[in-house]
Amino acid sequence: xxxxxxxxxxxxxxxxxxxxxxxxxxxxxxxxxxxxxxxxxxxxxxxxxxxxxxxxxxxxxxxxxxxxxxxxxxxxxxxxxxxxxxxxxxxxxxxxxxxxxxxxxxxxxxxxxxxxxxxxxxxxxxxxxxxxxxxxxxxxxxxxxxxxxxxxxxxxxxxxxxxxxxxxxxxxxxxxxxxxxxxxxxxxxxxxxxxxxxxxxxxxxxxxxxxxxxxxxxxxxxxxxxxxxxxxxxxxxxxxxxxxxxxxxxxxxxxxxxxxxxxxxxxxxxxxxxxxxxxxxxxxxxxxxxxxxxxxxxxxxxxxxxxxxxxxxxxxxxxxxxxxxxxxxxxxxxxxxxxxxxxxxxxxxxxxxxxxxxxxxxxxxxxxxxxxxxxxxxxxxxxxxxxxxxxxxxxxxxxxxxxxxxxxxxxxxxxxxxxxxxxxxxxxxxxxxxxxxxxxxxxxxxxxxxxxxxxxxxxxxxxxxxxx
Amino acid sequence: xxxxxxxxxxxxxxxxxxxxxxxxxxxxxxxxxxxxxxxxxxxxxxxxxxxxxxxxxxxxxxxxxxxxxxxxxxxxxxxxxxxxxxxxxxxxxxxxxxxxxxxxxxxxxxx
Ligand SMILES: [Zn+2]
Numbered sequence: 001x002x003x004x005x006x007x008x009x010x011x012x013x014x015x016x017x018x019x020x021x022x023x024x025x026x027x028x029x030x031x032x033x034x035x036x037x038x039x040x041x042x043x044x045x046x047x048x049x050x051x052x053x054x055x056x057x058x059x060x061x062x063x064x065x066x067x068x069x070x071x072x073x074x075x076x077x078x079x080x081x082x083x084x085x086x087x088x089x090x091x092x093x094x095x096x097x098x099x100x101x102x103x104x105x106x107x108x109x110x111x112x113x114x115x116x117x118x119x120x121x122x123x124x125x126x127x128x129x130x131x132x133x134x135x136x137x138x139x140x141x142x143x144x145x146x147x148x149x150x151x152x153x154x155x156x157x158x159x160x161x162x163x164x165x166x167x168x169x170x171x172x173x174x175x176x177x178x179x180x181x182x183x184x185x186x187x188x189x190x191x192x193x194x195x196x197x198x199x200x201x202x203x204x205x206x207x208x209x210x211x212x213x214x215x216x217x218x219x220x221x222x223x224x225x226x227x228x229x230x231x232x233x234x235x236x237x238x239x240x241x242x243x244x245x246x247x248x249x250x251x252x253x254x255x256x257x258x259x260x261x262x263x264x265x266x267x268x269x270x271x272x273x274x275x276x277x278x279x280x281x282x283x284x285x286x287x288x289x290x291x292x293x294x295x296x297x298x299x300x301x302x303x304x305x306x307x308x309x310x311x312x313x314x315x316x317x318x319x320x321x322x323x324x325x326x327x328x329x330x331x332x333x334x335x336x337x338x339x340x341x342x343x344x345x346x347x348x349x350x351x352x353x354x355x356x357x358x359x360x361x362x363x364x365x366x367x368x369x370x371x372x373x374x375x376x377x378x379x380x381x382x383x384x385x386x387x388x389x390x391x392x393x394x395x396x397x398x399x400x401x402x403x404x405x406x407x408x409x410x411x412x413x414x415x416x417x418x419x420x421x422x423x424x425x426x427x428x429x430x431x432x433x434x435x436x437x438x439x440x441x442x443x444x445x446x447x448x449x450x451x452x453x454x455x456x457x458x459x460x461x462x463x464x465x466x467x468x
Numbered sequence: 469x470x471x472x473x474x475x476x477x478x479x480x481x482x483x484x485x486x487x488x489x490x491x492x493x494x495x496x497x498x499x500x501x502x503x504x505x506x507x508x509x510x511x512x513x514x515x516x517x518x519x520x521x522x523x524x525x526x527x528x529x530x531x532x533x534x535x536x537x538x539x540x541x542x543x544x545x546x547x548x549x550x551x552x553x554x555x556x557x558x559x560x561x562x563x564x565x566x567x568x569x570x571x572x573x574x575x576x577x578x579x
Contacts, residue, residue: 105579193579216576221491223576239575243544247534249492251578261579287546287553289573291490300548303555334578388495391530 047154047166055177058167058184061120063094071163075117088277089117095276096120096165098182100173100201101191102153103127104136104251104261105215105268109189111139112269113164114157118276120165121157122185125149126172126333132468136258172332173197175321178204187275189268190214193250193334195242196324200332202227202235203321206312211284213271215264218254222264222290225283225302226271228312232284236318237306242328250334260292338452341430347449350456353420362409363418364402364445368432377454377466379422387428390435399436403443416446424468426453482509483564487523491574493545496535497527507564516547517560519570535572546573 050057067075067086078084097118099106102125113121127149129140137149144152150168158166169181178200182188188210190201198214205212211229216222228234267288275281287300311318325332348356356363357380367374367382374384383402389395407417421436423429426449433449440447450456458465487503494501507514507522514522517539524532534542540560541547547554548571549562564570 101579103579191579193577195577198577216579218492218576218578221576223491223573238546239544241543243575244533244542247542247544247574248577254492254578256578289490298551300551300553301556302553388530 046151047158047168049148049151050167050169050171052171052177055169055171055180058122059165061096061165061184063119064090066090071117074161074163078116083279084277088279091278092117092273092276093119095187096122096185097187097189097272097276098122098124098185099189099191100124100197101193102137102139102149103133103191103193104217104256104258105191105265106189107137107139107153108262108265109191109215109269109272110153110157111160112266113272114161114166116269116273117161118164118272120167120185121154122167122169122181123150123153123157124169124171124173124181125153126170132252136256136261138258138262173200174332175200175323178321179208182208182210185210187272188212189272191265191268194330194332195248196328196330196332198235199242199327200321200324203311203318206234206236207320211275213268213275215261215268217261217264218249218251218256220257220260220292222260222288222292224264224267224271224288224290225286226275226281227284229275229281229284231305233303233305234309234312236311237303237309237313240306240308240310242330245328245330248330250336252334252336257292260290263290263292336425336427338425339427339430342433342449346433346447347430347451348420349451350461353422353450353457354461356418356420361418362406363420364406366399366419366421366432366436368421368423368428373424373468376468379454379457382422385432387423387432390432391439396439400440400443403440403445407444416444419445419447420450421447422450423453425455426451429453481511481513483507483514483566483568485519485564485567486569487527488569488571489573490571491576493535493572493574496531503527514564515560516549516554516562516564516570519564520560541572544575546575547571548573 067089072079075089079086079089095118097113099110099121102123110121110123128146129144129149129152131145133140139153139156140149148170150170154166154168157164171177182204188201188205190198190212192198192201201212205228212227214227214235215224226232271281271283285302285304287302289298289300305312307314310316331337365379365382367378367384368387368390370386371384383399385395385399403417403419410417419436421429421432429449433447436447455467458467484506487505489497489501512518520536520539524536528535536542549557550569554562
């Protein structure tokens with residue numbers, strides 16, 4: 001087995017040579033990896049954020065006039081579709097799209113528009129990422145909580161397709177800036193979450209002659225329409241008068257399943273892509289109704305442009321942008337506004353209720369949220385009467401029985417039983433107090449609202465109490 | 469002969485239709501989205517206008533102001549007659565026919 005002298009030294013030399021070449025290869029691999037990552041980082045660099053002061057500082061948009069080899073490879077699977085082809089792909093690359101709202105609709109819309117190779121993508125959102133956004137606003141990640149949504153979405157989109165020019169706007173679109181921003185785009189996509197901004201976007205699109213691809217979603221339902229396109233109706237043709245504010249439900253009060261805006265946002269992207277690629281769009285003068293519980297899509301034929309329309313009609317009265325919060329009687333955001341319906345002496349603070357609870361003073365706590373919300377969290381021993389059912393005879397009967405039972409615990413007969421009403425944020429509870437004062441007027445009770453509801457309790461009394 | 473034809477006319481005014489509520493409008497109707505209803509014989513043919521009165525009296529128990537305003541639907545509710553915007557069908561004056569499907573949808577604003 002022992003090798004002779006010269007043979008042995010030859011083997012040693014060869015082994016050393018292999019080891020040296022291996023080290024060389026490792027060194028070259030490292031350099032290559034480093035170079036790769038720096039070039040990737042430059043490409044994925046965070047796009048410059050546009051804020052209210054610099055809305056005209058948008059980088060110039062210079063679409064390519066041909067497809068290079070990497071573009072052909074990237075888009076090959078859609079390039080071979082005869083309906084799109086090179087011509088359609090170049091048209092996509094030459095189109096600039098403004099997405100207003102980088103939330104549940106805006107995130108999926110942005111993903112597919114960027115992936116398909118839209119030339120420029122403007123992303124407008126005044127808000128920052130919150131943990132409760134992540135179930136539906138799928139471009140944002142845990143690490144982005146607290147950062148502006150426009151920036152988070154633009155960074156994610158840039159990582160997907162660095163050839164798309166992304167312009168993030170961290171600002172509230174309003175009457176003073178909407179026209180200047182919209183003018184720089186070909187197509188506008190309404191991914192917003194409130195009525196005031198929907199009217200603002202509609203009027204701005206009519207005044208600048210841009211098509212508006214509008215989507216909305218709530219609970220298990222979604223709706224989609226293309227407004228102001230090739231003689232079709234605008235949002236005001238359909239809805240000349242804004243809805244009464246009390247009839248409008250936002251996602252934080254009504255809830256929404258994430259995949260529902262996901263589907264509508266994808267369909268918005270699809271309409272934009274067809275429009276940009278000079279194909280027929282499907283939902284101009286048509287409304288798509290999506291019911292996720294039934295699993296049905298239904299397309300409705302809509303009225304044509306209305307000659308009487310205040311903004312796109314024959315004799316328009318809206319010739320410039322208005323104050324839309326005033327017009328709608330509601331703020332241009334989807335945050336629930338705190339109502340002040342009751343007098344101070346009809347309300348107590350969470351601190352005062354904490355004292356009541358710790359002293360075990362006889363009282364009745366009425367929680368007016370939906371039963372599903374009580375499953376999430378509740379204070380001790382509430383009686384649940386949902387706000388929508390307070391005036392129902394069977395609920396009133398339950399409540400009166402509970403009151404009579406508690407009245408027996410009172411030491412003096414002449415004393416009134418305190419009835420405290422609570423909800424999530426302290427709005428519904430005030431309405432309920434108004435109803436209950438009348439409905440329980442035949443009983444010796446004192447009905448009081450707990451100011452700020454359970455969210456105030458979670459912030460001021462018990463920080464381990466869940467917020468939702 | 470005459471009286472018989474009279475009976476037929478008044479019977480013809482009763483109609484069976486399907487009512488649907490969506491977009492949150494169903495919250496005012498016990499969360500029930502679909503209602504098959506028989507509208508009773510009436511001296512006048514049933515229209516959307518008289519249907520709204522019937523809904524208010526028979527289906528809508530609470531907070532009617534969230535559904536009707538004056539003699540029409542409140543702003544933000546779109547009426548569909550057999551999958552067509554009611555504006556194309558004569559709105560309040562549309563005369564209901566047997567097996568019509570009338571949908572009331574509350575427009576959504578969330579995203
Ligand atoms: Zn119009």
